[in-house]
Amino acid sequence: MRGDEEAFDRLVERIGDSLHSVARRILRDTNLAQDATQQALLDAWCHLPSLRDPDRFEAWTHRLLVNACYAEARRERRHRGNLRLLPRVGDGVSDETSRIATQDQLDLAFRRLSIEHRTVVVLVHYLGLSPTEAAERMGTPAGTARSRLHYALQHLRLAIEADLQPVTSRGTA
């Protein structure tokens, strides 16, 4: 048993940072991301004997992580008073460059997405998965993943474009 634990510890060393990075991008909260990563890794340990295809390990751990992120997000909703948001990227420097301004706007819009929409964006545009692969990680039909991705990208794109629109007066004849 001790040998198993040591082997799993090496596995945690190998994948822990990657899972944590994904969780932080989905949850946008340091402590929630740590809790989700820890839960996903403990779930992986718990159910490792049932993993029949070692080639599926990465996809399997991503699935566990997404589930853990959803659980953390749900817990966070129940205790919203304890919400601990990370400082936004670019806070205080949003007018230094247009790139930072865009990222700041993206960050604001990204935070307004639901957990499900953030998840599909992170899986596809951070991990580089296809929508079908993302759907598998999220436990949804592929059509649902594509629909969520479409909505999320539309929301983010509109947020940036709105920020670039010149301010005009309204209601003048």
Next chain:
Amino acid sequence: MTHNDEFIGQLESYLDEYEGSTPLPEDVRDAIRAELPSTRQRPPWWPARRSLEMNNMAKLGIAAAAVVVAALLGYNYFVAPNVGGPGLSDPTPTPIASTAAAPMPGTGPLEAGSYRVTGASFTRVPFTVTVPDGWGHEDNFIGSGIGTIQSVAFDGDGVYMASWLVSHVYADSCDWEGTLRPTTTANELITALAEQTGHDASGPTETELGGRPATRFDFSVAGTFDISACDSDFLRLWPDAGPNENLGLPIAVGQTASVYVVDLESGPMVLIAGRKEGSSPSDVSELEAVMASIRFEEPR
């Protein structure tokens, strides 16, 4: 570069640069290491591993059934005595907003609403069930764990419901090895469950579930129970139909399973409502409402 390419580039750059490198802190790694010795690894059969079969033809005509489900929410179907933990007896189910029943999707979180459960491996007839926000689906388990239902329900304090087709029952749920007895009819199943040993039990009690007469048992394992004397780290009520002893329904220490045997025209089937001693009253209330929302599609 197109406008869309530029946007995607900006998005991926933003995601890449977000917070920079964020290694998993060492104290989290230490916490994981510390928990491993006390975290049991599940044997491959734990508890059941099956996939719901989606019925893509189920979308038509479901709205009407969902309306019926919504209208009937609030009925109280829990009349059996309570055994351990937060009870399911005499609840006042929390009404759950119901929309058109959708085919039960694969494993994952569920949006609040009504779902149609099919799949010949674990239900004799399709039924609809309405779940609140925050519930999920994993194999044939529907519960408050959002995709980790089995872990939350059996290791933690979560709640779940499940449907099962049972062909054999263990005569002894603790020393279960070699004690299988076949059951074919509802009466045989009820008799076998009534005579099952190894756990605390109440029942059989005549009640109603899904608009059908049902026989209820409550099987529980006290939190102080010494499981080391049993054949495994949990009690086993029955294996999968067949029998397939690689799969089956367990009861964890501190857990109570309310088992409903429903005698349908097409044969007996079982629905289970599980909760732990530490399950929150709100979760148990949600479970009561979910069980009360069940409706079978088979004509009476």
